[in-house]
Amino acid sequence: MVETLRPRKLDEALTWLSERKALPLAGGTDLMVHFRNYTGTDSLIVRPVLFTDAIDELHSVEDLGDSLKIGAACLLSELENNELVPSLLRQAISQIAAPALRNRATLAGNVCNASPAGDSLPPLYLYDSHVVLASSSGTRTIPLVDFITGPGKTIRTDDELLTHILVSKSQNEKIYYRKVGTRAANALSKLTVAAFAELENNIIMDLRMAFGAVAPVVVRERAVEIIFIGKSIDQVDLDEFRQAYAPHIRPIDDQRSTALYRKEVALNLAGDFIRKIQENL
Amino acid sequence: MKIEMTVNGELRKLDVNPLSRLLDILRNDLSLTGTKEGCGEGECGACSALMNGLLVNTCLIPIAQCDGSEILTIEGLASSKRGEVLTEAFAEAHSVQCGFCTPGMVLAAESLLRKTPKPDEQQIREGLAGNICRCTGYDMIIDGIQLAAEKGDGLW
Numbered sequence: 001m002v003e004t005l006r007p008r009k010l011d012e013a014l015t016w017l018s019e020r021k022a023l024p025l026a027g028g029t030d031l032m033v034h035f036r037n038y039t040g041t042d043s044l045i046v047r048p049v050l051f052t053d054a055i056d057e058l059h060s061v062e063d064l065g066d067s068l069k070i071g072a073a074c075l076l077s078e079l080e081n082n083e084l085v086p087s088l089l090r091q092a093i094s095q096i097a098a099p100a101l102r103n104r105a106t107l108a109g110n111v112c113n114a115s116p117a118g119d120s121l122p123p124l125y126l127y128d129s130h131v132v133l134a135s136s137s138g139t140r141t142i143p144l145v146d147f148i149t150g151p152g153k154t155i156r157t158d159d160e161l162l163t164h165i166l167v168s169k170s171q172n173e174k175i176y177y178r179k180v181g182t183r184a185a186n187a188l189s190k191l192t193v194a195a196f197a198e199l200e201n202n203i204i205m206d207l208r209m210a211f212g213a214v215a216p217v218v219v220r221e222r223a224v225e226i227i228f229i230g231k232s233i234d235q236v237d238l239d240e241f242r243q244a245y246a247p248h249i250r251p252i253d254d255q256r257s258t259a260l261y262r263k264e265v266a267l268n269l270a271g272d273f274i275r276k277i278q279e280n281l
Numbered sequence: 282m283k284i285e286m287t288v289n290g291e292l293r294k295l296d297v298n299p300l301s302r303l304l305d306i307l308r309n310d311l312s313l314t315g316t317k318e319g320c321g322e323g324e325c326g327a328c329s330a331l332m333n334g335l336l337v338n339t340c341l342i343p344i345a346q347c348d349g350s351e352i353l354t355i356e357g358l359a360s361s362k363r364g365e366v367l368t369e370a371f372a373e374a375h376s377v378q379c380g381f382c383t384p385g386m387v388l389a390a391e392s393l394l395r396k397t398p399k400p401d402e403q404q405i406r407e408g409l410a411g412n413i414c415r416c417t418g419y420d421m422i423i424d425g426i427q428l429a430a431e432k433g434d435g436l437w
């Protein structure tokens with residue numbers, strides 16, 4: 001039987017983590033499927049397990065003024081209903097799996113799982129989110145773009161726990177989120193597009209767009225965004241906008257979809273976002 | 282490891298493998314076989330229960346996380362007034378065919394009605410999004426929940 005610990009205190013968790021190099025388990029909705037066992041058989045997890053769900057310090061959403069500090073034990077269902085959380089992120093969260101899943105799954109788990117199809121990631125990339133990693137020897141705060149390095153890969157070391165996610169509090173007026181999957185609930189994404197824009201007298205003051213599941217990591221290109229910032233929204237040519245993103249969308253074929261379909265739909269949705277603002281939809 | 286949890290109002294003390302699934306503990310150790318295993322991967326909702334008032338998939342929960350928690354299964358719900366209303370409404374609306382999905386559907390309905398006592402069709406569909414039924418085509422289950430909301434007016 002593997003060793004497990006379910007501490008209430010963060011420092012206890014960090015000490016044990018560094019001693020045992022344990023596997024952190026939050027909601028278990030990725031891990032219990034990955035290590036699925038059948039009735040009458042033992043769990044397939046062979047490493048020590050650190051349960052993070054009972055750590056008091058990781059349950060709060062703290063308002064820091066411009067940003068929010070979201071504890072690693074916060075459930076997706078809590079964040080979905082928290083009005084401080086940017087509505088774009090809430091929208092993405094509300095389309096993850098189904099209610100019972102969101103009652104166990106955490107945002108931290110979605111981030112650490114680092115799946116190209118992790119639906120919280122595109123909105124988190126738009127808001128330049130950061131993660132806080134803690135170990136018994138200190139903490140470091142890292143931009144999310146640097147934290148995730150590939151499918152399932154992060155720069156977290158074995159003795160570190162992700163304790164918080166820092167997200168901007170911006171509430172944008174023109175937001176756009178599309179998840180393309182085989183059915184409404186419990187389907188992993190074929191691809192996702194998240195975007196927002198800020199306009200003043202029709203001039204684009206800010207524009208951000210991120211794509212999920214079309215490359216090994218989330219695609220967000222500030223260089224492309226900048227081309228269009230400062231222009232009048234009516235002057236943005238839809239084809240030019242699509243073409244600007246085309247070289248960055250590099251999807252693969254897998255069991256959920258094909259590269260061709262993903263690329264075509266991603267670019268169509270990119271254009272759809274601009275068209276919707278132009279037509280004031 | 283030793284854990285304590287309240288199941289259907291009764292305190293249970295158990296000595297368990299911390300990574301056993303709540304589903305297996307309910308069915309095999311506590312003989313509460315109303316909780317079903319369909320997919321074992323969080324996709325079908327047959328294993329639904331309420332944990333501290335929240336709808337969960339018991340196939341995904343390591344039992345160690347249940348220490349100190351309150352669990353409500355279909356057996357506990359069925360013997361309550363609200364459970365009776367749901368049972369009658371499901372029977373009357375023909376919401377049950379083979380019955381395998383029914384315990385999970387009833388728990389998802391209970392969870393929904395606690396938050397939204399008068400749900401419209403869209404809200405019911407969202408509330409049942411994690412529950413799969415291979416028989417009814419869902420419409421009759423939705424009818425059953427609407428009927429329960431009417432019959433049980435004031436209970437939720």
Ligand SMILES: Cc1cc2nc3c(=O)[nH]c(=O)nc-3n(C[C@H](O)[C@H](O)[C@H](O)COP(=O)(O)OP(=O)(O)OC[C@H]3O[C@@H](n4cnc5c(N)ncnc54)[C@H](O)[C@@H]3O)c2cc1C
Binds near residue numbers: 052104
């Ligand atoms: C039926 C089903 C449908 C799903 N649908 C979707 C979907 O639509 N969109 C989507 O994005 N995902 C989906 N998922 C995947 C999953 O539910 C999410 O990724 C979820 O957010 C994971 O959170 P968790 O708390 O359950 O993670 P866990 O399973 O507990 O952990 C996931 C990973 O993160 C690590 N981890 C967790 N917490 C920490 C921490 N504090 N510090 C360091 N590492 C940590 C774990 O070690 C593990 O590697 C689905 C899963 C299932 C079973």
Ligand code: FES
Binds near residue numbers: 321323326328339
């Ligand atoms: S058996 Fe748990 S969701 Fe299917």
Ligand code: FES
Binds near residue numbers: 378
């Ligand atoms: S009644 Fe048979 S699965 Fe729903």
